[in-house]
Amino acid sequence: MKLIQLNGQSGGGQMLRTALSLAMVTGQPFRMTHIRGQRSKPGLMRQHLTCVKAAVEISQGTADGAELGSTELVFxxxxxxxxxxxxxxGTAGSTTLLLQTLLPALWTAKGKSTLRLSGGTHNPLAPPFDFVEQVFLPAMKKFGAEATIRLVETGFAPTGGGILEAGISPTAGLGKVNFTEQGELQATSLRVISRQVSDSVASRLMDAVGKAWTCEKRKIEHRDEGPGQGLIGYAEAHFANGCEMVSGCGERGQSAEKIGHRMGKSMATFMNTRAAVGRHLADQLLLPMALAGGGEITTTAPDAHVPTNVSIIEKFLPVKFSIEDEDGGLFRISC
Incomplete structure (x- = not known):
């Protein structure tokens, strides 16, 4: 079968993960060159390499160029x-991104599967465990795909050491779903999860969120002693048709006030636009929409992942996406 030619120069690891998922589901091989070409450290890092090796094992496939630092891969x-x-x-690389890479393939398998993934579970540049459990998987259930996940150990960046377990049931196929109406607001909350970090830091973060977005409940949750210290905040809004969760991880050089302000502003923007899904979930729904053969979502201004993700999907599947600016910060993405 002819190789699908992909250029990873303009994107990051998401382009590779999407290609791996689609190659496993469709059976079409690909060659990707210039992997993460514009990053400060181009090529495969450990978290990307783990995705490749996991895809090989689950699909009984092959991968040429599966080495650290490699900028070209044939899968x-x-x-x-x-x-x-x-x-x-082996690092604090995201276990949730690894999970999302493998789920589409395991949903097409003939039997049930389990995964035990170790690394980071609460990362700054990846969906944290709580987002996957409370936002992503409930959305996937509407497509007809089911999975359960359990947090065994919290792994904050940069230490890692986290563990999540997942159970995946096969599905006969994904059904078309439209996510266009936010629905009535049912509840809001603000949580901060921390390990070995002063409650004063968590309080400062929550106070900063509150200056941009008000909510009903505030709570600090403490994790038992474990691998490394860390902190993450969650602003949550539950609607009749779904849930939006905005997160902010504690990072070196980032003040609690700055993280909280960014979270509050993001949630306020989402609620003001009346979008059905947040910008991060919107990116994650592109692949299932395409596999279902179509669908529509409303969201806030899409991030840079959307066009690069779309470019990969349209190489593997006979679909076309459109992105329309409907004014007032609302965007409509159709497949």
């Missing part, structure tokens, strides 16, 4: 095998 998938799998990233 060929075989037949998807259900089973019990365990993958360790």
């Amino acid at each position: 060929r998938a075989g037949e998807i095998q259900s089973g019990d799998y365990e993958f360790a990233i």
Whole structure:
């Protein structure tokens, strides 16, 4: 079968993860060159390499160029095998991004599967565990795809050491779903999860969120002693048709006030536009929409991941996306 030619120069690891998912589901091989070409450290990092090796194992496939730092990869998938799998990233790289890479393939398997993934579970540049559990997976259930996840150990960046477990049930196929109406607001809350970080830091973060967005409940949750200290805040809004969750991770050089302000502003923008899904979920729904054969979502201003993700999807599947600016900060993405 002819290789699909992909250029990863303009994007990051998401382009590779989307290509791996689609190659496993469709059986079409690909060659990606200039992987993460514009990053300060181009090529495959450990978290990307783990995704490749996991895809090889689950699909009984092959990967040429599967080495740290490699900027070119040729991947060929075989037949998807259900089973019990365990993958360790070896750093604080995101376990949730690894999970999202493998889910589309395991949903097409003939039997149930389990995953035990170790690495980071609460990362600044990836969907944290709580987002996947409370926002992403409920959205996927509407497509007809089900999975459950359990947090065994919290792994904050940069230490990692986190563990999540997942159970995946096969599905006969994804159904078309439209996410266009926000629905009536039912509840709002603000949580901060911390380990070995002063409550004063969490309080400062929550106070900063409150200056841009008000909510009903505030809570600080403490994690038991574990691998490394860390902190993450969640601003949550539950609607009749779904949930939006904006997160902010504690990072070196980032004040609690700055993180909280960014969170509050993002949530206020989302609620003011009356979008059905947040910008991060919107990016994550592109692939299932395409696999379902169509769909429509309303969201806030899409981030840079959307056009690069779309460019990969349209190479593998006979679909076309459109992105329309409907004014007032609301965008409509159709497949």
